Amino acid sequence: MADNGDDQYRINEGDYVVLKRGDIFKAVQILPKKKVIFEKQWFFLDNAVGNLYSTTFEISSGGILQPQKQKETGNPSDLKEAGTDNRHIVDDGKSQKLTRDDIETLKEQGLKGQEIIQQLIENSSTFRDKTEYAQDKYIKKKKKKYENTVTILKPSCRILAMMYHGREPGKICHLRYDTLAQMLTLANIHAGSKVLVFETCAGLVLGSVMERMGGHGSVIQMYPGGGPVRAGVESFGFPAHFHDTLHEFPICHVNALLAGALDAAAKDPTADEKQFGLAAEEEQIPPEAEQQGSPEEQSMETNTEDDAGQDQEKIEKEKRREAKAQEKKVKLEEKQKKLAAAAALLEGRNADGLVIASRFHPCPVLMTLLRFLSPSRPFVVYSQYKEPLIECYTKLREVGGTVNLRLTDTWLRHYQVLPNRTHPVLLMSGGGGYLLSGTTIAADRSKPAAPQQSEEPAPKRQKLKDTEG
Amino acid sequence: MSFVEYSDCIQDGDVAIVYLNHNSVMPVKVQHGAQTQTRYGVIRHSSDLIGQRYGSKVTCSKGGWVYVLHPTPELWTVALPHRTQILYTTDIATITMMLELKPGSVVCESGTGSGSLSHAILRTIAPTGHLHTVEFHQQRAEKVQEEFTEHRVAHLVTVRNQDVCKDGFGVSGVADAVFLDIPSPWEAVGHARAAMKRQGGRLCSFSPCIEQVQRTCQALVDQGFEEISTLEVLLRVHDVRTVSLPLPDFGPDSRTETSPNHAAISLKTTTAPREMPGHTGYLTFATKPRT
Numbered sequence: 001m002a003d004n005g006d007d008q009y010r011i012n013e014g015d016y017v018v019l020k021r022g023d024i025f026k027a028v029q030i031l032p033k034k035k036v037i038f039e040k041q042w043f044f045l046d047n048a049v050g051n052l053y054s055t056t057f058e059i060s061s062g063g064i065l066q067p068q069k070q071k072e073t074g075n076p077s078d079l080k081e082a083g084t085d086n087r088h089i090v091d092d093g094k095s096q097k098l099t100r101d102d103i104e105t106l107k108e109q110g111l112k113g114q115e116i117i118q119q120l121i122e123n124s125s126t127f128r129d130k131t132e133y134a135q136d137k138y139i140k141k142k143k144k145k146y147e148n149t150v151t152i153l154k155p156s157c158r159i160l161a162m163m164y165h166g167r168e169p170g171k172i173c174h175l176r177y178d179t180l181a182q183m184l185t186l187a188n189i190h191a192g193s194k195v196l197v198f199e200t201c202a203g204l205v206l207g208s209v210m211e212r213m214g215g216h217g218s219v220i221q222m223y224p225g226g227g228p229v230r231a232g233v234e235s236f237g238f239p240a241h242f243h244d245t246l247h248e249f250p251i252c253h254v255n256a257l258l259a260g261a262l263d264a265a266a267k268d269p270t271a272d273e274k275q276f277g278l279a280a281e282e283e284q285i286p287p288e289a290e291q292q293g294s295p296e297e298q299s300m301e302t303n304t305e306d307d308a309g310q311d312q313e314k315i316e317k318e319k320r321r322e323a324k325a326q327e328k329k330v331k332l333e334e335k336q337k338k339l340a341a342a343a344a345l346l347e348g349r350n351a352d353g354l355v356i357a358s359r360f361h362p363c364p365v366l367m368t369l370l371r372f373l374s375p376s377r378p379f380v381v382y383s384q385y386k387e388p389l390i391e392c393y394t395k396l397r398e399v400g401g402t403v404n405l406r407l408t409d410t411w412l413r414h415y416q417v418l419p420n421r422t423h424p425v426l427l428m429s430g431g432g433g434y435l436l437s438g439t440t441i442a443a444d445r446s447k448p449a450a451p452q453q454s455e456e457p458a459p460k461r462q463k464l465k466d467t468e469g
Numbered sequence: 470m471s472f473v474e475y476s477d478c479i480q481d482g483d484v485a486i487v488y489l490n491h492n493s494v495m496p497v498k499v500q501h502g503a504q505t506q507t508r509y510g511v512i513r514h515s516s517d518l519i520g521q522r523y524g525s526k527v528t529c530s531k532g533g534w535v536y537v538l539h540p541t542p543e544l545w546t547v548a549l550p551h552r553t554q555i556l557y558t559t560d561i562a563t564i565t566m567m568l569e570l571k572p573g574s575v576v577c578e579s580g581t582g583s584g585s586l587s588h589a590i591l592r593t594i595a596p597t598g599h600l601h602t603v604e605f606h607q608q609r610a611e612k613v614q615e616e617f618t619e620h621r622v623a624h625l626v627t628v629r630n631q632d633v634c635k636d637g638f639g640v641s642g643v644a645d646a647v648f649l650d651i652p653s654p655w656e657a658v659g660h661a662r663a664a665m666k667r668q669g670g671r672l673c674s675f676s677p678c679i680e681q682v683q684r685t686c687q688a689l690v691d692q693g694f695e696e697i698s699t700l701e702v703l704l705r706v707h708d709v710r711t712v713s714l715p716l717p718d719f720g721p722d723s724r725t726e727t728s729p730n731h732a733a734i735s736l737k738t739t740t741a742p743r744e745m746p747g748h749t750g751y752l753t754f755a756t757k758p759r760t
Contacts, residue, residue, distance in 0.1 A: 009668050009759075052759060054669060156569045178563055178702050185562035188541045190592045191572040192474055212593060214572025352475050374477065375524025376539040386707065390737050393709045403488055403536055407707040407739060410559060415699040415751065417686045422679060434707075439488075441536050442524040 011048050011055075011152060016237035018159050020151040022144055025163035027155060027235040035063065041148060053154040061110050068149060083129040097123040113147035120146075133421060155236050157184075157208040164204050164232070165429075172201040172232075173359055174384045176432025178412045180205065183355060184212055186380045186437040191216035193352035194345065196372055198222040198251065198365055200358040203232030205382075206246075209355060215242045220342055220351070222369065224251045224360065249342040254368055262343055350374045357382035362436075363392045370401065375442035382433055389436040396438065405438040470523075471621035472540055472588055473595035479518045479537060484620055486544045487512070487527075488536040496540070496548040498619070509533025540620070542588040552609050555585035556650065556675065559704040560749055565593055567754050568646040568671045572597055577640065577647045577664045579603035579633035579657065584613040586648065591622045600626040601640050601664075603633045633657045638664040649674040650750075654681065655688035662692050662757055669759045677750045685753055694755035701751055707739035 011017060011030060019026045019038050026038050030045045043063035048055075057065035083089075098106075098120065106116050120142055121127050127135060153159055161177035169175075183205070189195060189212040197219060199205040206221055210233065213219060221228050228248045249257075256262045351372045356365055362381045370379060379402075383389050389407055396402050410432060414425040470476050470483035479485055483499045489507060497505050497512070499519060505512045510529030512518065517527045523539040538544060543558050556564075564586065570576065574594045581587055581604035590600050604610040610630040617623045629639045634653060637660035638644070647661040647670070654674040661672055672694065674685050682699055689697050716732040 006668065052668075054756075054759060157571075158566050158569050161566070177566065181562040181566035182559065185558060185565060185589065186543065188543065188592065190473060191596055211571050214597075216572060216596065350477075374475075375522055376537075377475070377524075378541065378543070386739065390709050390739060394737060403538075404491060406491075407709055409705050409707070411703040411705065413701045413703070415682070415701070417682055417697070417699045417753070419683070419687075422683060439538060440524060441538075442522055442526065444526060 006052065009052050009154075011051050011053060013049050016155055016235050017045075017048075017053075018153045018155050018163060018235075020153050020159075021147075021149065023166070025153075025159060025166065027160065027163060029234075038150060041150075043150070045152075048152050051152070053152065056149050056151045058112070059148045059150060065150070081128045082132040082135055084131060086129075086131070086134070089126050089129055095124055095126040096120065097125065113143070113149070116146045117142045157211045157236075160204060160232065160235055161208065164202065168202075172204050173357060173382070174431070174433055175201055175205070175357055175382055176410075176412060176429055178410050179382065179432040179435065180208060182408075182410060182435055183357070183380045183382060184208055186378060186435065187353045187355050188378045189213065189353060189355070193217045194350070195219050195353040195355065196222060196346075196351050196369055198224075198354075198356045198358055198369060200224065200229065200360070201232065203228075203230040203234070205232075205355060205357045206230065207233040207236040207238075210238060210242055210246065211236060213245065215239070215245055217352075218245050218247060218345060220247045220249055220345055222249050222251050222254070224358070247342040247345055248338060249346060250339070251365075253339070253343075257343055257346060258368070258371060346372050352377050354379035355382075356380070362388050363395060366392050366436075367395060367399070370440065373440045375440050377440050378437065379440065380435055380437040382435055384431075384433045386434045389434050392436050401441060401443060402438045403441055405436065407434065407436050409434045470540060472542060472545070473592055473622055473625070475539060477522055479521050479523060481519055484540050485518060485523070486538040486540050486548055488538050494538075494544060494548045496545065496550075497537075507533075507535060509535060542585075542592045545588050545620075546585045549583055549585060551583055552612065553580070553582040555583045557585070557704075557746075557749065558589075559702055560675065560752065561586055561589045563700075563702045563752060564648060564673050564675075565589060567752070568648065568673055570594055570598075570646060574598045574645045575601075575643050575666075577601045577603070577638040577644045577661065579638065579649060580605065580651055581610065581613050581628060582650065583609075584616055586650070587613065587617075587626065588620070588622070590648075591617075591625050595622070595625055598625065601629065601638050601644070602626060603629045603631055603638055605630065605632045633660060636660075640664055642667055645670045647672045649685075652681075653684075655684040658685065658688040658692050658694075662694075665757045667760055669757050672755045672757060674753045675750045676753070677748070679751065682751045682753055689753070689755045693758065693760075695758050696756040697753065698755070699751050699753045701748070703745075703747070705745065706742055708742060709737065709739050711735050711737050712740075 013030055013032060015030045017028060017030055019028060021039050024039055028036055030049060032046055034045060035042055036045060041059055043059045043065055045065065047065040048057065051067055056068045058068050060066055103116065106119060117139065127138065130138065161180050164172045165176055189209050191214045194217055195209055197206050197209055206219065209219055253262055349372050352374060354369055354373055356362055358365065362383050366381050373379065381389065381392060393405055393407055396405060412432060413428055416423055416425055470480065479499055481499060481501050485497050485499055487495045487497050487507065499514050501515050501519065503514045507529055510531030510533060512527055512529055518537060521537065523537060525537055526534050527537055528534045546555065546558055570590060570593045572594060575598055576590050576594060578587060578590065578600060579602065581602040587600060587602055594600065604613065607630050610628050614628045617626050631639065633651060634656040641663050643666065644664045645666060647664055649657055649661065651657060654676060676682050676685060686697055686699065713733045713735040716734065
């Protein structure tokens, strides 16, 4: 088994992986003795360690995973008896001879999913009369319900984007995976460039950008509020050096940076306090997290000596607090350093790409962040709704500085391809959001941008073009 | 300039994209002393292009102006000289993500055609990946090789002039991903499998007709591919415009004194283009398991 060159394909402890069953995905980290619940089943991932990625495991009793020996292919029943139509099939609700209790008993006996399905088939009085296709469909349906296998995959942008869209579309502003694919391409994301990302998609968009850059170049995450959200980025399981290319900059300092007043802002005590609060929020200790965010908490912490020494419990509490405060101070300093580094990257205003996908109104975000881009660089803005992008489009045409503007969306249609049963999949996603994309151009030095400035060099058929302003 | 690396200024020997308007762009080989005719007049490379920043506005001899843009695979796709039917950005984007392409990926492609997808692949897999592309039409293979050199990506690609259905990709056990855009992809599925890494990889086949898809899917099943999935992505472009909806005249109203004469309400909306591409091709994806 242990061939050369396979090491990078093996599951290690601490790895971020994706569990898959059917079309359902779930991202988890491989931790010892960690109980994972997936698709109504619980199990431990310990046994997965050392196995190759894409291995399918069977879940045996006690939640222990065992690598599936051989992929069981074909139908569990090899009886090739089948009806031609359903004229004699009556739905009397009695075709299945096993009762629910019987099935439960089978499950408790530890029967494999495959075996339960076999039992169901044998006890179905109508199965033989069903057409070959209906039999197939029946087995597929039962497999989905009773098969207790799980496949462990290496995470990728494709898998995580599909996972988020399937499980938690609300967390990623309903950004469908084909739309994300368009964004990465339209923004020309590639190794070696300097890309700005503003997203509130749990880090999925950021992670996707990082994957496409492969640890070459730099990504600057502009974040709103307390701190950057990166749960999705973690799920990618990037090697450590990828994180060296990742920078962050709070959106609340952008105006200061553009005005050249950032240093003052950073030294400003209120800014510090803000930072302080943020550092605290990042600790993510649920019972205390709420308190720490509040200003009262901070004033309390600065006066810790006063109530120290009241009773043992309190002292220890204070000690922990102080240690934490110290930790926070270090974190704050680190944060300031990071802020300065990100600011330095931004100050050149020579970024190579801009990707926006957030729950905020995209118009002010776009208009502000575009100022950090070099000329002749692509940008792409995602919005779940079309109207704010119409506004962006109009505004951009008004102020100039961009060409190649396009407001688009994509339709995604899946197909079932089976002999004599090929057709579009019945259910398709209703909407995957909208994109506005374009390219920056150099500011016109000769004359200030007139409000009516057209991006076309005086075409005769201007009347037919979209209106502006 | 290179298709895989941005630079700020236009240099002799670059390929620049001249942007005339939103549905007209042209590629220009920048050369000292050369001239390019556009419908807005002539562009003189030595004075108008060389040394200028990408993204600059260039005023042509007739007083009209154009913008000179840095080449990207997406701009190249709309500017390139067609030698075959090409893949467009919408499909390319989907293919790139679903094949899990990233820096370092080794990719096999056939046919190369006009190189529209090839440039996008090269952009994504640079600086450490490699593209092995197979084109059975000799003239096309030579032409695309020439373009790769001009675009400074030749170090990332090997063009082979052979029949992929008969001779395969010319490599074995190296590819993370394979892309097929040929009339009979089912004949190349075995070769695709052989080209792929022992540890597995992803495959995509692009076919316009459903019968091709069916045969390909059968071949994929026979060759032990898994996770077979066929999909189609359609792009909708929305034209932004202000429309004005007149209000009808209901005649004099006893409750209000004034009767609006030319009342109309204008609003910003989008309209769909009168015609849009309804079908490009079906994309069939599959995973080759570890063998």
